[in-house]
Amino acid sequence: MDAADSDGPARLAADAVMARWRRDPHALVQILRDTQAVTHWLSRPLLAHIAGALGLTLAQVEGVAGFYRFFHTRPVGRTRLLFSDNITDRMLGSETLLAQLCARLGVAPGEVDAQGRFSVDRCSCTGLCDQGPALLVNHHQVVTRLDAARVDALADLLLAGTPVGQWPAEWFAVVDGVQRADVLLGGLADDAPALPVVLAQSPQALLDEVAASGLRGRGGAGFPAARKWLACRDAAGDLRVVVCNADEGEPGTFKDRVLLASHADAVFDGMTVAARAVGAQQGFVYLRGEYRFLLPQLEQVLARRRAQGLLGPDACGISGFDFDIALHLGAGAYVCGEESALIESLEGKRGTPRIRPPFPVQAGYLGRPTVVNNVETFCAVAHIARRGGAWWAGIGTAQSTGTKIHSVSGDCARPGLYEYPLGTPIAQMLDDCGARDAQAVQVGGPSGTCVPAPEFNRAIAFEDVPSAGAFMVFDRTRDLFEVARHFARFFAHESCGLCTPCRVGTELVVRRLDKLAHARGAGQGSAFDIALLHDLDTALHSGTHCGLGASACNPLRDTLRHFGAAYAQRATAPQFQPDVDLDAELSSARRATGRDDAGAHLHTDTPA
Amino acid sequence: MSAVDPTFDLDGQPVPLQPGDTILSAAARAGLDIPHLCWSDEVSGSASCRLCTVLADGRPVAACVTPAVAGQKVECRTASLATQRLRLLQMLFVEGNHFCPGCEKSGNCVLQVQAERAGMTALHFEALNPERPVDASHPDVLFEPNRCILCQLCVRASDEIDGKRVFAIGGHGIATRLLIDSPSGRLGDSALSVHDRAAHICPVGALLPKRVGFAVPIGRRRFDNEDTRG
Numbered sequence: 001m002d003a004a005d006s007d008g009p010a011r012l013a014a015d016a017v018m019a020r021w022r023r024d025p026h027a028l029v030q031i032l033r034d035t036q037a038v039t040h041w042l043s044r045p046l047l048a049h050i051a052g053a054l055g056l057t058l059a060q061v062e063g064v065a066g067f068y069r070f071f072h073t074r075p076v077g078r079t080r081l082l083f084s085d086n087i088t089d090r091m092l093g094s095e096t097l098l099a100q101l102c103a104r105l106g107v108a109p110g111e112v113d114a115q116g117r118f119s120v121d122r123c124s125c126t127g128l129c130d131q132g133p134a135l136l137v138n139h140h141q142v143v144t145r146l147d148a149a150r151v152d153a154l155a156d157l158l159l160a161g162t163p164v165g166q167w168p169a170e171w172f173a174v175v176d177g178v179q180r181a182d183v184l185l186g187g188l189a190d191d192a193p194a195l196p197v198v199l200a201q202s203p204q205a206l207l208d209e210v211a212a213s214g215l216r217g218r219g220g221a222g223f224p225a226a227r228k229w230l231a232c233r234d235a236a237g238d239l240r241v242v243v244c245n246a247d248e249g250e251p252g253t254f255k256d257r258v259l260l261a262s263h264a265d266a267v268f269d270g271m272t273v274a275a276r277a278v279g280a281q282q283g284f285v286y287l288r289g290e291y292r293f294l295l296p297q298l299e300q301v302l303a304r305r306r307a308q309g310l311l312g313p314d315a316c317g318i319s320g321f322d323f324d325i326a327l328h329l330g331a332g333a334y335v336c337g338e339e340s341a342l343i344e345s346l347e348g349k350r351g352t353p354r355i356r357p358p359f360p361v362q363a364g365y366l367g368r369p370t371v372v373n374n375v376e377t378f379c380a381v382a383h384i385a386r387r388g389g390a391w392w393a394g395i396g397t398a399q400s401t402g403t404k405i406h407s408v409s410g411d412c413a414r415p416g417l418y419e420y421p422l423g424t425p426i427a428q429m430l431d432d433c434g435a436r437d438a439q440a441v442q443v444g445g446p447s448g449t450c451v452p453a454p455e456f457n458r459a460i461a462f463e464d465v466p467s468a469g470a471f472m473v474f475d476r477t478r479d480l481f482e483v484a485r486h487f488a489r490f491f492a493h494e495s496c497g498l499c500t501p502c503r504v505g506t507e508l509v510v511r512r513l514d515k516l517a518h519a520r521g522a523g524q525g526s527a528f529d530i531a532l533l534h535d536l537d538t539a540l541h542s543g544t545h546c547g548l549g550a551s552a553c554n555p556l557r558d559t560l561r562h563f564g565a566a567y568a569q570r571a572t573a574p575q576f577q578p579d580v581d582l583d584a585e586l587s588s589a590r591r592a593t594g595r596d597d598a599g600a601h602l603h604t605d606t607p608a
Numbered sequence: 609m610s611a612v613d614p615t616f617d618l619d620g621q622p623v624p625l626q627p628g629d630t631i632l633s634a635a636a637r638a639g640l641d642i643p644h645l646c647w648s649d650e651v652s653g654s655a656s657c658r659l660c661t662v663l664a665d666g667r668p669v670a671a672c673v674t675p676a677v678a679g680q681k682v683e684c685r686t687a688s689l690a691t692q693r694l695r696l697l698q699m700l701f702v703e704g705n706h707f708c709p710g711c712e713k714s715g716n717c718v719l720q721v722q723a724e725r726a727g728m729t730a731l732h733f734e735a736l737n738p739e740r741p742v743d744a745s746h747p748d749v750l751f752e753p754n755r756c757i758l759c760q761l762c763v764r765a766s767d768e769i770d771g772k773r774v775f776a777i778g779g780h781g782i783a784t785r786l787l788i789d790s791p792s793g794r795l796g797d798s799a800l801s802v803h804d805r806a807a808h809i810c811p812v813g814a815l816l817p818k819r820v821g822f823a824v825p826i827g828r829r830r831f832d833n834e835d836t837r838g
Binding site for chain 2: 057060066067497499535543
């Protein structure tokens with residue numbers, strides 16, 4: 001049904017959803033997701049109805065609905081298709097396929113067709129870079145390995161009105177793609193002690209092992225896990241919370257998807273160990289909206305673990321250890337990977353990073369001391385708790401202990417997951433994945449580091465090139481300026497809008513790069529434009545509210561430094577050219593005077 | 609020997625601090641100016657404008673929400689921070705549509721005076737020229753979104769002082785905007801009263817009480833000085 005048809009059915013749908021969530025305003029993001037799954041979009045009267053039922057204002061609910069990219073506050077098609085728009089999808093031809101599908105369906109990107117049947121658009125990386133190009137259907141399922149034939153068949157089914165449930169099952173196939181497994185991807189040994197045996201140790205002993213392991217968070221910041229846990233344990237408060245950050249939004253990263261798909265028990269083991277160590281009662285997995293297709297199997301694993309007594313009252317047979325885990329879905333917002341923004345989202349709010357202090361370990365979810373760790377971190381804990389901290393500390397380097405999983409994509413023969421001890425040189429990884437003629441690797445995603453070929457002897461480690469797990473390879477046919485421009489669009493699209501430098505600065509970077517790329521109707525680029533990009537880079541590196549803004553110019557900074565020629569060749573004008581298209585500005589005057597002769601035109605580009 | 613009051617160092621000046629102080633609140637009490645737009649001692653901080661960015665022991669932080677720490681070295685008046693403030697102000701100017709000569713707030717506007725103090729003489733960046741319809745639906749208060757700098761002072765004043773929740777923040781990125789809580793989304797249908805604190809806390813000319821335009825002539829306004837008094 002459509003919210004637009006009449007408000008009645010949409011309201012009934014929302015009422016049923018809200019009843020399931022016990023009318024808890026902190027579940028607003030989940031309520032909007034579940035409601036939209038029925039109504040397709042969220043009309044203003046529907047938002048008002050939800051606001052009234054939850055005791056929120058319409059403006060608050062509208063603010064939340066307008067924040068997440070997956071919520072629609074305007075009518076959309078009954079079937080919604082979002083093409084994953086990471087640079088690796090584009091390198092695999094996603095833009096051509098998007099155009100092909102739009103042409104077949106007679107709809108423009110971002111629009112809905114006249115009959116309201118379908119809408120086609122782009123979205124940020126869906127975490128399927130090794131099996132892309134990919135698209136997301138109704139924020140629920142993914143279609144992988146798109147090619148011209150598959151898009152043609154897809155258009156046939158869409159035009160015939162075939163329900164998604166009857167599409168060929170192989171289109172939805174998502175593979176693990178493990179190319180090199182070490183301890184984490186190898187899984188727990190068959191004879192590994194069961195969790196209750198592990199938890200027979202005292203909470204202090206569990207914490208001591210994690211401290212001895214030297215484990216640092218795998219989400220990017222690299223904060224020592226044991227220090228975070230200790231701070232949470234020692235913070236004032238009766239209730240404590242453990243959150244697994246499965247909002248794997250960094251473009252080019254897809255390792256957590258595989259860990260959740262094939263090693264969910266290890267991840268939940270790690271969360272339970274953390275809960276025991278810090279004294280937490282409540283657990284959450286914040287699963288990015290793009291991974292909605294994993295939800296049923298994760299619910300199944302949790303149900304089984306409850307039946308096994310691993311979760312729930314007296315979990316793992318420990319009297320008084322009441323711990324359970326709930327799954328929450330994101331709705332398309334990269335910034336929610338930042339831990340305090342994630343907590344805001346868990347509380348049903350806009351995913352705006354919080355002011356710190358207080359830190360989440362002091363006052364997190366609903367003000368309770370909260371540990372937030374990455375999926376891979378918890379997976380590592382499951383192994384460390386069984387094999388000991390010294391074992392983990394013996395892998396990797398002194399400052400970067402253990403292994404790290406890398407999501408390898410781009411120009412290489414064998415994309416997929418590669419797990420190495422930390423300290424492994426980039427050159428070896430390139431060799432192993434069959435990357436020939438690479439000119440650069442984007443390590444850690446757009447917010448990470450662009451490493452050029454002369455630096456391939458550097459190692460992935462916190463003390464050298466840190467990584468949150470993305471490893472995108474660009475060969476010598478690629479234009480690193482266009483890569484940086486793509487990432488700039490990503491950050492501008494994902495900015496939460498709170499602080500001035502990120503909200504305005506990311507947009508100004510995009511416009512300046514577009515000018516250099518001649519992608520807007522403005523003048524040619526000059527050295528002035530490159531100087532201005534340096535200004536913006538400095539401004540964004542000099543105090544933003546959170547890490548998104550602080551890292552938004554990393555691709556720009558790295559490529560300006562290592563691939564300056566790609567910029568210089570676009571800055572061909574001998575002097576500054578105006579940012580506006582002067583000729584276009586004259587169009588209204590031409591209309592008013594009825595003139596269109598040469599004298600009624602101006603040219604922005606002065607002859608060189 | 610009497611106990612020495614704890615202080616931190618702001619550009620070479622000792623600043624006494626009390627429990628709960630932020631760098632900005634302690635400096636303000638001591639009569640020292642750290643430039644800011646979105647902070648007020650009446651409401652909680654939003655840390656959105658970033659104009660008050662200082663270096664606390666070398667690390668850039670928002671002075672309005674960063675706890676003051678005894679013995680800390682805080683730098684505000686450095687050349688690079690002056691440039692940063694100028695760039696932030698230029699960003700705010702190009703983001704909206706700010707035409708000071710035609711604005712009733714001119715002379716009372718905090719954005720204008722900060723830009724003047726920062727030595728801003730040009731936009732530097734391209735103007736984004738957004739299209740934002742004016743909302744004059746309220747009988748007593750004008751909402752001019754072209755001048756809104758998303759400081760959230762009205763949001764917080766309505767929440768924390770007036771207890772009305774009239775405003776909220778919507779959208780994201782460059783499309784972030786101020787939302788008004790009413791069935792139509794217009795100010796005239798909201799619970800806002802001209803007597804609310806939220807109707808008067810705006811540092812720029814985005815929310816203006818009606819029918820008092822130019823009651824105080826230009827030249828006699830808050831930020832007029834010997835040069836502009838005429």
